[in-house]
Amino acid sequence: MNPESGASPRERAARWRDQLIALGWLVLVWSLLWGKFSWGNLVGGVLVAGAVLLFFPLPPVTFGGRLRPGPLLVFLVRFVGELVSASLHVARIAVQPGYRPRGAIIAVRLRVRTDLNLALTAEAVSLVPGTLIVEVDRDAGVLYVHVLDVHGPQDLTDSRERILAVERRIVRAVGSTAELRQVATDPVERGSGP
Incomplete structure (x- = not known):
């Protein structure tokens, strides 16, 4: 059919x-x-x-949003800042004698579960040193992310919030109005817990 x-x-x-x-x-x-x-x-x-x-037909990736230059600029500036900061952190770990960083894998459920949002968020997270996408559960909208240099539960919470902030900035830059409402009304974003 x-x-x-x-x-x-x-x-x-x-x-x-x-x-x-x-x-x-x-x-x-x-x-x-x-x-x-x-x-x-x-x-x-x-x-x-x-x-x-x-x-090898690809599934249709629809773009229901619109490009917003201001939020796109904010995303790019913040991304470059995170890139530089994470690069310096990983470089410090690499040259610190005798230090063995601990890593962890966390599951982060994205609020907007479109293929485009999953792909953009996964790519942006993977490009930052110290984080790596291990697996993507497309149906549930979950990214499994390996994070480097974990000292305790607060580092895991901070990493999860950073990833959700990346998603929020991406949706603000290219998302639809409905997607913007989704990331704006999520309780995780207001700090009520992971």
Whole structure:
């Protein structure tokens, strides 16, 4: 059965647009991998990209939000700050003689469970030194994160709150109005506990 048979014409058009964008990106990557742009590489890229999209279809990732430049700038500035701070912390651990940091794996349930939010939050968390995504439970919206240099339960709580703050900043930057309400009304955000 065709999953698009019950879709509205607007949804089908959006799906085709997304497929064409994916095709374009795959053709561009193909051409860059060959190192030169030629008609042969272009045709070959279209054929390979078409086969990839046909035989390995990706689930549709819908973007129901909108890009907000102000919150996006806040996210980027905070991300760079966390990146520098965490890099210095990990560097200090690496050169400290005889120190053996303890790590832990924590489960963090995200408030917005869309595929896009899961992917963006997981990527942002993984890029910061000292944190690594071990597993993602897509159905439950849970990230399992390894954190470095844990001294006690408060460090685990702080790490969980940092990850939820990253999610909040991402949703503020690119989320829909409903998603913004979700992160704004969550009791964890107001400090009532994990």
